[in-house]
Amino acid sequence: MSKFRTAESVSPKHPDKLCDQISDAVLDAYLKKDPNARVAVEAVGGHGKVFVVGEVTAKHKVRVEPIVKRIVGKDVEVEVRIVHQSPEISQGVDTGGAGDQGIMVGYACNETPEYLPLETVLSRQLNKVLYKKWPYDGKTQITLQDNVIQSVVASFQNAKHDELFRAVEAWLKKVTTKKAKDVRLHINPAGDWHIGGFDADTGLTGRKLVVDNYGPHIPIGGGAFSGKDPSKVDRSGAYIARKIAVDYLKKHKAKEVFVELAYAIGYAQPLEATVTIDGKQQVITGYDLTPNGIIKTLKLKRPIYEATARYGHYGHTDFPWEK
Numbered sequence: 001m002s003k004f005r006t007a008e009s010v011s012p013k014h015p016d017k018l019c020d021q022i023s024d025a026v027l028d029a030y031l032k033k034d035p036n037a038r039v040a041v042e043a044v045g046g047h048g049k050v051f052v053v054g055e056v057t058a059k060h061k062v063r064v065e066p067i068v069k070r071i072v073g074k075d076v077e078v079e080v081r082i083v084h085q086s087p088e089i090s091q092g093v094d095t096g097g098a099g100d101q102g103i104m105v106g107y108a109c110n111e112t113p114e115y116l117p118l119e120t121v122l123s124r125q126l127n128k129v130l131y132k133k134w135p136y137d138g139k140t141q142i143t144l145q146d147n148v149i150q151s152v153v154a155s156f157q158n159a160k161h162d163e164l165f166r167a168v169e170a171w172l173k174k175v176t177t178k179k180a181k182d183v184r185l186h187i188n189p190a191g192d193w194h195i196g197g198f199d200a201d202t203g204l205t206g207r208k209l210v211v212d213n214y215g216p217h218i219p220i221g222g223g224a225f226s227g228k229d230p231s232k233v234d235r236s237g238a239y240i241a242r243k244i245a246v247d248y249l250k251k252h253k254a255k256e257v258f259v260e261l262a263y264a265i266g267y268a269q270p271l272e273a274t275v276t277i278d279g280k281q282q283v284i285t286g287y288d289l290t291p292n293g294i295i296k297t298l299k300l301k302r303p304i305y306e307a308t309a310r311y312g313h314y315g316h317t318d319f320p321w322e323k
Helices: 015-033 064-072 087-093 118-133 161-175 235-251 291-298
Strands: 004-010 039-047 048-058 076-084 104-109 138-145 147-154 184-187 256-263 274-278 282-283
Touching: 004 118, 015 039, 015 064, 015 118, 048 064, 076 087, 118 138, 118 161, 118 291, 147 161, 161 184, 235 256, 235 274, 235 291, 256 282
Parallel strands: 048 076, 147 184
Antiparallel strands: 004 138, 039 048, 104 256, 138 147, 256 274, 274 282
16 A cells, blocks of 8 residues: 655745744854853744734843844834743743653654655755745645656745745755656646745744644644744753754664653653664653753753754754754
């Protein structure tokens, strides 16, 4: 029986990705001034306005409006509602505990040099290629049948159908021996379009969780990343879980590795720290999995996060959890 797998990617000008970038750019601005800043910032935007809301405790203030306008455009209206972190949350974090409860999943496989599922890598690669020519809102989607490209979807703002078709066809020649006529191509399938981004739709921080992670065939813990400082294990725990997965994959020359971490708010040690190597589970050893330990290991108190909000948080060698 044939096995099908599909994954999608969205361009940096997609409305949800714009909101992710705003949240992480604000986080970076705070960390640049105060590496110990506590930040939880989200954005919602669309149709000429961006609303930035969240909780921040930091030694220095940040001007949010110029950050939003740099990412979205100077004509957007910006409203900001940021308050101090709740003292009932901070009392648990101040002692080194996790900033919230939650489950984090790390994953690695030997299908690609990025240690990610093939369909996820291909959809991202195609999106990057098309975005270079059409730096606007856009989506790509790849369906594999038995690890062979079976169909491609590409929808990009301001791209004419025939030009987009040729760009996809040229990309296919580089990644597969199959000819374009043997792959089902859906190019701007609803027709060419010119209204995109915040002009066409609303965006929200954290709404592209599967794109941020490993694609739809790999489970995720459910927590968003963007806009959260590393005391939030939703983010830092997921990053160390990915690093552990890659480490175990290499060490055991495995095909597939899953890592699961679980935390309780205010408690430093994980409630679960397991790794499943090609179907066999064992307890993780040799890592400091406290929030402070993760932050120290990966050097996470740096303004490095805006770049993570564009094309997924894994598979990029310049991110510290990928090294």
